[in-house]
Each structure stands twice: as C-alpha cells, then as structure tokens.
Amino acid sequence: MTDVARVAGVSLKTVSRVVNGVATVDQELAERVHAASAELGFRANFAASALRSGSSTATIGLLIKDLSNEFYANIASAVAVVAKAHHTQLITAHSGENAEDELEAIFDLCRRRVDGLLIVPTGGDHSALKSEIDLGIPMVFIDRKPVGLAADSVVLDNFAGARDAATRLINDGHSRIGILVDTLNMATMRDRLQGVRTAFAEAGLALDDSLVVTNVRGPIEASIEVDRLLASSAPPTAFFCGNNRSGIGVLRSLWQRGTNEALVSFDDFQLSELMPRPFTVVRYDNRALGTISAELLFRRINREVFDPTTVVLPTELCDRGITGLRGPQPQASQRARCT
Amino acid sequence: MTDVARVAGVSLKTVSRVVNGVATVDQELAERVHAASAELGFRANFAASALRSGSSTATIGLLIKDLSNEFYANIASAVAVVAKAHHTQLITAHSGENAEDELEAIFDLCRRRVDGLLIVPTGGDHSALKSEIDLGIPMVFIDRKPVGLAADSVVLDNFAGARDAATRLINDGHSRIGILVDTLNMATMRDRLQGVRTAFAEAGLALDDSLVVTNVRGPIEASIEVDRLLASSAPPTAFFCGNNRSGIGVLRSLWQRGTNEALVSFDDFQLSELMPRPFTVVRYDNRALGTISAELLFRRINREVFDPTTVVLPTELCDRGITGLRGPQPQASQRARCT
DNA sequence: GTGAAAGCGCTAACAA
DNA sequence: TTGTTAGCGCTTTCAC
Secondary structure (H helix, E strand, C coil): CHHHHCCCCCCCCHHHHHHCCCCCCHHHHHHHHHHHHHHHHHCCCCCHHHHHHHCCCCEEEEEECCCCHHHHHHHHHHHHHHHHCCCEEEEEEEECCHHHHHHHHHHHHHCCCCCCEEEEECCCHHHHHHHHCCCCCCCCEEECCCCCCCCCCEEEEHHHHHHHHHHHHHCCCCCCCEEECCCCCHHHHHHHHHHHHHHHHHCCCCCCHHEEEEECCCHHHHHHHHHHHHHCCCCCCCEEEEHHHHHHHHHHHHHHCCCCCCCCCECEEEHHCCCCCCEEEECCCCCHHHHHHHHHHHHHHHCCCCCEEEEEECEEEEEEECCCCCCCCCCCHCCCCCC | CCHHHHHCCCCHHHHHHHCCCCCCCCCHHHHHHHHHHHCCCCCHHHHHHHHHCCCCEEEEEEEEHHHHHHEEEEEEEEHHHHHCCCCEEEEEEEEEHHHEEEEEEHHHHHHCCCCCEECCCCCCCCCCHHHHHHHCEEEECCCCCCCCCCCEEEEEEEEHHHHHHHHHHCCCCCCCCCEECCCCCCCCHHHHHHHHHHHHHHHCCCCCCCHECCCCHHHHHHHHHHHHHCCCCCCCCCCECCCCHHHHHHHHHHHHCCCCEEEECCCCCCCCHHHHCEEEECCCHHHHHHHHHHHHHHHCCCCCCCCCEEEEECEEEEEEEECCCCCCCCHHHHCCCCC
C-alpha cells in the first residue's frame, strides 16, 4: 500500500480511503490510486486490516466428522448458504474420529479468531471449551448437545423418532424386533434405544434384550447381525436400525434373503425410494440442522443476548423402497407417504 | 500478550518465545508465563503472527459448487484429508451457479492471503485470474481445465469414458441410442458427446441427431425426455446419460415402464448397486480428483517448480443395479463386475 | 478533502 | 537466556 501511495503520489491514508471506498476522495486522486494499484498488482491484506481496525474476521468455523457422509455434507451445505448470506467465509475442519483432534482443531480456529464456531461433536467432554466461550467466541452444537457446557444446540428428537418407529412396528403386529444401534457412547444412540424401550413399555410388551445389538458400526456389521439373529431359534420378525448405515446393511441382507421382515431405520438417504424392497425411515430435515444452527450462531455473533437454547427438530415416519408395482411413482421432490 | 508479559514480569519477547515453544526459556520464567496466560485467558493471535513473520496463513481455499452433491462432497472430503496432513485449514466457498460470484469469491480468498486455491470452475473465462497467479497464489483446477489460463488441472478422461460407454452399447447390438447430456457450455459435456460420436464413427454407424438431447438439467427433465423419445415412431433401444442426475431420471423412468432398454450413465453414485434395475455406469475415482489436486497444490505451495500439468484420470465401465437374482451379492466395498 | 503519526498483536534482528 | 527496538500492512486519531 505504501508503494501504491508513492506511485500515485498520494498519502497512505488516501490509498486506504480509496481501497475501502469510504469517505469522499477527489476523483482525480482516486483514479491515480486505482491506476497505481493495477500497475503494482496491489491486493488489500484482509488480515492486516482486521488486525488494526479490530473488526471481525468474517469467518466462522465448522467442525464436522466427514463430508463424504451425506448427513454431514447436507449440514455443511446448509451452513455455507447462511454463511454466504452473511458475507462470511466458512472454514471446515474435519474432526476425524478422535476427541483430542477435535479439541485441537477448535483451539486452532480460536487462534484464528473466527467469529463463531459450529460443532458437530465427536463426543467426549466439552468443558475445556468454556474458556473459549468466556473469551467471546460463540459456539453452537449440532446434532448432539455439548457435555459439561451450557451452549446453544440444535438436535433431533431422537427419542420420539425411535418411539414412533417401534410403535409402528408393534402396531403392525411385531413383538420380536431386532434392534441395531451404534455405540451407546453417543447420546443420540442412547436416546433412540430409550425411545424403543418406551414404545415397548407403552404397549405392555417386553423387549427381549438378546435382540438388542449395540456397537453396530456399519452396513457390513449390520448384515452379519441380521444373519445371526435370523438364524436363532426365536428370530425377530422386524428390525429397527439406529442409523442409515446399519439400515442399508439390513436392507441388503433382507433383500438377498427375499424374506419379508419389516424394517424401520433412522435417517433417510438419497434414492431410498428406489431401494429394491419396502422399508420405513425416520426422516427429518437434514439441512435444517445446519441452517438453524448457523442462524443461531449469527445471532450470537451479532451480540444478541438470550439464554442458551436447544432447538429440537421433529421427525416423521416415511415409507421407502419400491413396492414391486410398476406405474407412476412419486418424484424425489415430493416424497411419498410420510405421516 | 503485553498484559501477559506484565503479569508474568517478563518481556514481551519471552512470552512470544514461550507461546511458540521455540528457543530455550528458563523453566521458571516459562511457568510464570503459562500461569499468566491462563489467568488472563490469553490466546495467541494467529493473523498477527503471520502478518509480522511473513509466514503463510496455513490456509487453502476450495471453490466448489454444492456440497450436497455427492460428487463435490467427495472432492471436498478428499481435499480436507490432504489439507489436514499439511496442517492447513480449508476454507470452502460455494460458487453457486454464477461465474461472477465465483470470481468474487476467489478475489476474497486472495485478499485473505490463502496459500493456494483449488477451483472446480463453474465455467466462463478465467483469464482474470492470471494476475492472481502472477502474484504468487498457486491454483489447481478440478474437473475442468481453466479457460484462457495456463494452470494445473486434474480432470477425467471424459472422451474415452463416453466412447467406451457408447461402444459397449453398440457392441451389444444397439444402433439407436438416446443421448442425454447437460449444457454443452461445459467442456466435460462436449467431450462426452464427442466420445459418443467417435464411437459411432468407429463402428461405421450414423448417430441420429434427433436422439441427442442437450440441456438436460436433472432427473425430472431426463424422465420427460425418455418418455418423449420412447413415444416416437423410431424409439431408441438404449440410452447414454452424460451425468448421474440424468442417469437416475432415466433409470426411474425405465424401471417404471418395466421395459428393458439398456442404459449407460456417466458417474457412479451411492447405492447404485441396489437400484431396482440393471444398468451401467462410467465410474472413476471421485476422491482422487480431490486428493491429486490438493497434492499438486501443496507442491506448488512448497515452491516446487514444474510446467503446468494436466492429470487425466481414467474411467471404467461398471455394471450396476440388481439383477433380480437373490443370493450373495458383492459388498459395496468390492464393487462388482468392473471392466 | 488530505496527511502525519501512532499503534493493532505479534516477531525479526540485534544487543545485553 | 533475556530484553530492546523496529516494523509486518493496515486503520485510527487528529491536525491541517
């Protein structure tokens, strides 16, 4: 900028004024500055500007597990739209599996003075972040509430979704239901399992714990468990899956077997309506997780004052998979038969 | 930092040394600094540090259309892995549809002094970026070569992929093939159409231009075109789709009709092997687009000198969709029958 | 309307 | 090993 000032024959401050398009600058001087800028290839340094003026970095951070997972990608995409509307750049940090990595990434973003942080927690304890919040960096937690910390969060109604799912199966006459969930270290999974238990209790039925499988990591493990459960002397007549990955594994297994056990799985997924066998999903507005969190964050960033909020998004049951009947089918954009 | 120095009773520079963990500092002084840091809630300001030391911002930018699209999400996910390995944060900017927005986003990232830029171009002209490259900001273009600019790029072998696809159909006895591609403003689409034309020419067949449909934007438009083409007096017996979105539309239409026209579509997608009808995809390593580009970018960032490179990734034909036969099926992790 | 000087938070270069 | 000084690129303050 000093060079530009020299070449344009004006003071540093005048260049600054022209570059920022602020205040009134003499037409001719402004043009000399523009000419000199172009000649020298001058580009304003955003960081230096923010440093001196104490203005915000116009940057928020998003901590997320894995963008190649549709669930997280939809959140990130929705967040990006809100960020753009606020003329803010988005730094996306991948936490990986590890809670320590996650903390380290958060601290790095704080050193970079992001205006705020959106966190899809890997789990673990978040009390270490209290100091960062006190320092004035707003945070909103997505999909899981923070542990050991009072902060905003946007989550799903996991309990109700799972209870509805199990109730549907029970009402359809099933009493032996295979339950496949991921690790119970995650509150989401605990809530979903609790929803299923509640549905059984409400129906006056006993849930056979030998049909409850935890730590189901992915589709392949889910397939294996389906085969194991169905080979038992008192096999289940239906399955509940705690997430779409195990749902897909079960779906594949059941389709291969050609048997007609019922299936309800948490999480919808792309092209679920074209799966080769009917099943049901616990659906919710995936993008809303991102949109609402980001809007909440910007309210905090804009210094709006309100008590820590938890937004709970509703779920609904939707039938998916093809029925075997040919003929006009609903388009993806107006998905079918949701309750 | 000044406050920390005062509270710890040491000089500014000593605090700096302790914070950066560099050089040897007396044990006791270091502890006084740590204590003062904790007491005051001191957090190093990364931007100020980079400004003074002239070191890099340890940030790269990724310009991408839409993370909710599997193709882009896989690229972003792969880039994030490489960035993390280089201890670099990733700013993801969504270009939207608009070429002007894209340029504006790039300029913003340049003002932020990112170390480098990864761009999935929306199209349009990129000669305006020459000045930024000259300024020393390396750029790598993904999926499409830059227009009017010599820069690194990583692209697919669109021509060969499409030629292989059409040749497969021709060898299977098809001569009337419906061709559905998106706008020919995109070089990828032009290359794919050219690949199809070449396959016809090599087979000594004429391609009926009335079966070539351009500007097919998505699944719904594709479905409509399928219905139109099949209603004609000389309907096609097979379809080629220029991307997975139109492929999905055609697949849905053909499945609903219950007819057995052949289908080959560019781009694989999740759960394609569970689609209710056989078809074929032109597959490639989606993540490699991100991984290789990012690695190329970091070579540039590390001041390695080499001529502008274009990496072309190969494609292969893979059969997808269920065959109607029950029984053991290949797992997604070892996908079937790829040539 | 324009410019000179001071300083944002930090580190390089040097001195002690 | 520790401290002092100057200054990264920019904006503020205030005088002209």
